[in-house]
Amino acid sequence: MIAERLTEAGYRVIQKGSGSDGFARAITEQSDIILLDLMLPETDGINFLSELRTNGEWGKNVPIVIISSLMPDEKLKENAQILRVRIH
Numbered sequence: 001m002i003a004e005r006l007t008e009a010g011y012r013v014i015q016k017g018s019g020s021d022g023f024a025r026a027i028t029e030q031s032d033i034i035l036l037d038l039m040l041p042e043t044d045g046i047n048f049l050s051e052l053r054t055n056g057e058w059g060k061n062v063p064i065v066i067i068s069s070l071m072p073d074e075k076l077k078e079n080a081q082i083l084r085v086r087i088h
Helices: 004-009 018-027 045-054 056-061 074-079
Strands: 032-038 062-065
Touching: 018 045, 032 045, 045 056, 045 062
Parallel strands: 032 062
Antiparallel strands: none
């Protein structure tokens, strides 16, 4: 639903079905922003984010919006500063 709305608004949206596919595409495309779910096939959003933040200058600085139905867990809270995440 989010991808559909963004496309209708004129944004180019790239969706991937798994964490590993999404990570590879994110590195290749170096998008302006990433919308990330915490629950991903093959990995979880925390690992995805951790790997991304250690992958060069772009990975350290790209804005990431976490969209999830999960409440922030302790792992995310503990690593929020390291992963450059603000919890709202």
